[in-house]
Amino acid sequence: MALNINVKLCKGCGICVEYCPTNVLALDEIGKVYIKNISECIYCGRCEIRCPDFAIMLTDDTEKTGRGDNK
Amino acid sequence: MASTEKYLRKTALPHIWCPGCGNGVVLSAIVRAIDKMGLDQNKTVVVSGIGCSSRASTYLDFNTIHTAHGRALTFATGIKLANPELNVIVITGDGDATAIGGNHFIHAARRNIDLTTVIFNNSIYGMTGGQSSPATPINSLSTTAPYGQFERPFDIPALAIASGATYVARGTAFHTEMLTNLIAKGIENKGFSVIDAITQCPIAYGRRNKLRTASAMLKWQQDNSVRIEDSKKMSPKDLEGKMIIGELYKSEAPEYTALYDDLIKRVQGGSK
Numbered sequence: 001m002a003l004n005i006n007v008k009l010c011k012g013c014g015i016c017v018e019y020c021p022t023n024v025l026a027l028d029e030i031g032k033v034y035i036k037n038i039s040e041c042i043y044c045g046r047c048e049i050r051c052p053d054f055a056i057m058l059t060d061d062t063e064k065t066g067r068g069d070n071k
Numbered sequence: 072m073a074s075t076e077k078y079l080r081k082t083a084l085p086h087i088w089c090p091g092c093g094n095g096v097v098l099s100a101i102v103r104a105i106d107k108m109g110l111d112q113n114k115t116v117v118v119s120g121i122g123c124s125s126r127a128s129t130y131l132d133f134n135t136i137h138t139a140h141g142r143a144l145t146f147a148t149g150i151k152l153a154n155p156e157l158n159v160i161v162i163t164g165d166g167d168a169t170a171i172g173g174n175h176f177i178h179a180a181r182r183n184i185d186l187t188t189v190i191f192n193n194s195i196y197g198m199t200g201g202q203s204s205p206a207t208p209i210n211s212l213s214t215t216a217p218y219g220q221f222e223r224p225f226d227i228p229a230l231a232i233a234s235g236a237t238y239v240a241r242g243t244a245f246h247t248e249m250l251t252n253l254i255a256k257g258i259e260n261k262g263f264s265v266i267d268a269i270t271q272c273p274i275a276y277g278r279r280n281k282l283r284t285a286s287a288m289l290k291w292q293q294d295n296s297v298r299i300e301d302s303k304k305m306s307p308k309d310l311e312g313k314m315i316i317g318e319l320y321k322s323e324a325p326e327y328t329a330l331y332d333d334l335i336k337r338v339q340g341g342s343k
Contacts, residue, residue, distance in 0.1 A: 009085045011089075013091030015285050015289065019286075051095070053086070
């Protein structure tokens with residue numbers, strides 16, 4: 001499983017940070033989400049289903065874990 | 072999951088909605104419900120009216136139409152009658168559906184035409200700056216109710232049931248998976264389906280009503296909603312001010328386009 005963040009779509013509402021059960025996500029200095037601690041991720045998908053901006057996607061491809069503009 | 076990406080017009084993203092707006096969550100629930108039901112993208116039409124919620128059709132990769140204020144259901148009725156094979160999903164807001172388009176809403180329900188209407192109910196007119204809508208809760212503040220709303224709001228599911236809809240449900244942006252299942256059941260129903268999706272507007276509604284963040288508004292939805300199964304065990308006093316969520320009503324009634332086809336067959340002497 002992979003946790004993929006599209007930083008261009010993130011508006012920094014913080015819903016994902018609030019609802020992550022294992023504190024994997026955090027907001028950076030400009031208020032956008034980043035992966036703080038991937039080793040704690042249980043891939044429950046709560047961030048993905050709660051994200052209003054389609055900025056977080058869980059995929060099967062492990063190489064895709066990370067943060068980018070997802071072109 | 073990523074399988075829903077194919078239903079989005081990714082070049083149109085990011086969407087115009089404010090940070091923390093629940094419309095994106097409801098849109099994502101619609102996309103998941105469509106994926107769950109396995110609808111053919113080429114045989115699915117999304118019709119929307121005017122307002123924050125109605126911008127949703129822009130981001131969906133189906134046959135989409137963004138129509139006039141309050142008139143989404145009229146365009147959808149025409150589309151469904153012209154080609155009853157199409158799956159028609161209507162996206163509208165609380166103001167669009169029950170104020171500007173209130174008459175269309177009750178008559179579409181009365182006819183029981185096979186449309187799935189998802190009402191993005193954010194309790195306010197968000198796009199125009201936070202005026203009271205027919206769904207603004209009593210005592211809450213808005214730009215047109217600076218001393219508190221004193222008018223009674225519509226109970227949208229009760230309105231839909233009374234008008235003749237055959238599937239009526241209410242979900243919230245907080246109960247995302249439940250909302251997805253409710254929308255999927257609405258698509259499955261052959262008749263007029265209404266899903267009242269309670270969503271958060273932290274900017275136009277929340278800031279005036281001591282719910283400044285999206286998380287605070289989601290918490291409010293969690294604390295103030297009761298599942299229909301649980302509500303049956305509660306006293307009317309305990310249920311005061313609570314929203315009942317889940318599948319609220321389901322019935323069987325003749326569907327409009329089927330009746331219309333029968334009429335054509337009858338008057339043409341069965342030649343069609």
